[in-house]
Amino acid sequence: MDFWSFIVLGVISFVLLTSASAAMSLSNLIHCALCLVLSFVCIACIYLWLGVEFLGFVQVLVYVGAVSILVVFTILLTRRGFEGEIIDFSGTVLLGPVLILPVLLTLWWAVGSLPTPPDHIKTPVAHVAQIGIELGGNESGGGHYILPMLGVGILLTAALIGGASMASSKRRKEEKWN
Amino acid sequence: MNLLTDRLDLEKLPLLLQQLVLDVFSRLFHFLPESLLAYEPAVKSLVSIFLVIVPIIGVFCTLFAVVVMMERKGLGRMQNRLGPNRVGPFGMLQPAADGIKMLIKEDIVPANADHLVHFLAPCLLVLGSLISFSVIPFGKNLLPIDLECGLVFYFAGGAASELSIFMAGWSSHNKYSLLGAMRALAQLLSYEIPLILSTVPVVMLASSLEPSRIVAHQAGYTAWIIPHWFVCTPWGAIGFLLFFIASLAETNRSPFDLPEAESELIAGHLTEYSGFKYALFFMAEYLAMISISAIGITLFLGGWHAPCKFFEFIPSYFWFGGKLLFLLWMFIWIRATVPRLRIDQLMAFAWKFMIPLGLVNILVAAFWYKSLSWNFEGHDFLRWGIAVAVLGGCYCALARLLNEKSTASSKRTYRYAE
Numbered sequence: 001m002d003f004w005s006f007i008v009l010g011v012i013s014f015v016l017l018t019s020a021s022a023a024m025s026l027s028n029l030i031h032c033a034l035c036l037v038l039s040f041v042c043i044a045c046i047y048l049w050l051g052v053e054f055l056g057f058v059q060v061l062v063y064v065g066a067v068s069i070l071v072v073f074t075i076l077l078t079r080r081g082f083e084g085e086i087i088d089f090s091g092t093v094l095l096g097p098v099l100i101l102p103v104l105l106t107l108w109w110a111v112g113s114l115p116t117p118p119d120h121i122k123t124p125v126a127h128v129a130q131i132g133i134e135l136g137g138n139e140s141g142g143g144h145y146i147l148p149m150l151g152v153g154i155l156l157t158a159a160l161i162g163g164a165s166m167a168s169s170k171r172r173k174e175e176k177w178n
Numbered sequence: 179m180n181l182l183t184d185r186l187d188l189e190k191l192p193l194l195l196q197q198l199v200l201d202v203f204s205r206l207f208h209f210l211p212e213s214l215l216a217y218e219p220a221v222k223s224l225v226s227i228f229l230v231i232v233p234i235i236g237v238f239c240t241l242f243a244v245v246v247m248m249e250r251k252g253l254g255r256m257q258n259r260l261g262p263n264r265v266g267p268f269g270m271l272q273p274a275a276d277g278i279k280m281l282i283k284e285d286i287v288p289a290n291a292d293h294l295v296h297f298l299a300p301c302l303l304v305l306g307s308l309i310s311f312s313v314i315p316f317g318k319n320l321l322p323i324d325l326e327c328g329l330v331f332y333f334a335g336g337a338a339s340e341l342s343i344f345m346a347g348w349s350s351h352n353k354y355s356l357l358g359a360m361r362a363l364a365q366l367l368s369y370e371i372p373l374i375l376s377t378v379p380v381v382m383l384a385s386s387l388e389p390s391r392i393v394a395h396q397a398g399y400t401a402w403i404i405p406h407w408f409v410c411t412p413w414g415a416i417g418f419l420l421f422f423i424a425s426l427a428e429t430n431r432s433p434f435d436l437p438e439a440e441s442e443l444i445a446g447h448l449t450e451y452s453g454f455k456y457a458l459f460f461m462a463e464y465l466a467m468i469s470i471s472a473i474g475i476t477l478f479l480g481g482w483h484a485p486c487k488f489f490e491f492i493p494s495y496f497w498f499g500g501k502l503l504f505l506l507w508m509f510i511w512i513r514a515t516v517p518r519l520r521i522d523q524l525m526a527f528a529w530k531f532m533i534p535l536g537l538v539n540i541l542v543a544a545f546w547y548k549s550l551s552w553n554f555e556g557h558d559f560l561r562w563g564i565a566v567a568v569l570g571g572c573y574c575a576l577a578r579l580l581n582e583k584s585t586a587s588s589k590r591t592y593r594y595a596e
Contacts, residue, residue, distance in 0.1 A: 053326065065370075157537065
């Protein structure tokens with residue numbers, strides 16, 4: 001890892017941690033949501049830094065494009081006003097460090113117990129086509145994950161059709177109500 | 179000197195220009211002290227990055243002005259009036275006058291507004307619109323970045339627009355802005371699904387997410403005059419139709435311009451914006467329109483390929499530009515022709531018509547892909563027949579269903595007003 005690459009990772013990590021802590025501690029919920037979006041973007045940047053473009057762009061597409069909108073919609077639809085409220089700190093906040101410590105220790109142990117890769121092994125370059133072949137397979141092989149892929153595909157399509165049918169059934173309910 | 183006479187050189191003109199600028203910079207280094215020579219590669223790479231960014235900003239911001247002019251003049255003609263005709267010859271300098279007006283206008287921010295978010299929203303929107311241009315192949319030798327998953331990058335860039343509209347609506351501290359932003363978000367999210375569903379068949383058939391490979395897949399002609407563009411297949415035609423309608427909604431264009439419906443919501447999320455911030459929103463909307471047309475051309479209309487073999491002598495970027503202007507003209511034409519939809523009609527159209535049709539279109543594309551290996555006599559007719567029958571039947575059934583539902587509740591009930 002060269003010097004500039006290290007600096008870039010440092011900056012991304014700093015922004016990520018700062019925005020994530022801001023998302024937890026700001027009093028205005030919308031500001032929290034926007035900080036959360038910034039941390040999602042930083043995670044995408046880390047993926048890009050690692051050279052996994054596809055994952056980085058999908059992270060932006062799904063988390064910044066969809067999940068964040070879901071979060072802000074939920075905040076706006078469930079609160080009467082959109083003014084910020086001060087969230088009181090309770091005594092349970094002290095439990096945080098106590099819980100974090102074992103998690104960090106476990107992570108430290110897990111990372112430390114990994115075998116160090118020899119220097120001559122390069123990071124594998126995963127092309128999108130290779131990922132696709134590995135997941136879905138083609139004439140020459142692959143397709144080890146075809147069943148889970150199909151399962152996820154059917155689940156998502158069912159959710160989409162369900163959404164469309166809910167949209168039409170809501171109308172009937174409203175008509176009855178009227 | 180061969181530059182003007184040789185067709186190939188005209189095609190390579192962008193590359194030559196790039197080389198020329200880089201050469202000028204490397205010659206400049208000869209005049210500098212030797213201690214600075216170490217920085218030459220860094221400066222060269224910086225210059226080549228600028229050579230990508232500057233033309234994109236320059237060309238598309240100019241095109242923005244041209245499209246605004248085209249729209250105002252075109253709408254004027256369609257509505258039997260002259261359109262702008264005071265500033266410059268034939269009113270051609272009207273965009274410049276508009277720009278100056280916007281620049282020198284006072285920037286008003288509501289006292290209770292969230293100033294930082296209010297400022298960031300238009301910047302983020304313009305950034306999202308501009309960044310999408312970087313993966314579109316504008317010509318044979320005109321591709322800013324050749325990304326392997328360029329299509330995902332394009333749609334990821336679009337994610338910024340949703341967020342910035344919400345930021346604009348919420349930070350203005352105005353109920354019309356907030357309501358307008360929420361309506362806009364509901365619309366954008368609903369139409370993003372058919373937009374992406376309509377591109378899935380293209381990715382399936384081209385077996386790639388790379389725009390340049392998708393364009394390369396559409397090369398070639400049947401009998402010299404019928405291009406192998408994806409729009410010339412049944413699934414491609416329906417896909418392009420879905421894509422075009424969804425892109426009208428994604429860019430808040432008429433007949434889906436509800437987010438800025440002046441008569442209902444004042445101006446939606448733009449209510450509290452004035453001056454240059456408003457101009458940025460306006461520009462971002464047009465840039466999004468241009469970029470979505472460009473990606474539509476790349477996916478369905480053969481990218482920079484000529485429509486028939488005889489016209490291949492014209493450089494590829496001219497073809498791309500021509501197709502782009504044609505699609506932009508379609509946007510303007512539709513604005514002058516179709517009335518605005520109601521919000522429930524808009525949502526019903528996305529969820530009950532476009533999404534089911536998009537899903538069926540993916541199935542038809544899968545059938546098309548599998549039937550590519552057919553080689554018995556008349557296989558082409560059978561393939562076309564099955565695909566057209568399935569898509570046509572589905573189109574008619576969905577249209578009937580949508581129509582029945584809307585006529586069943588034709589007596590509109592008003593809950594809050596009589």
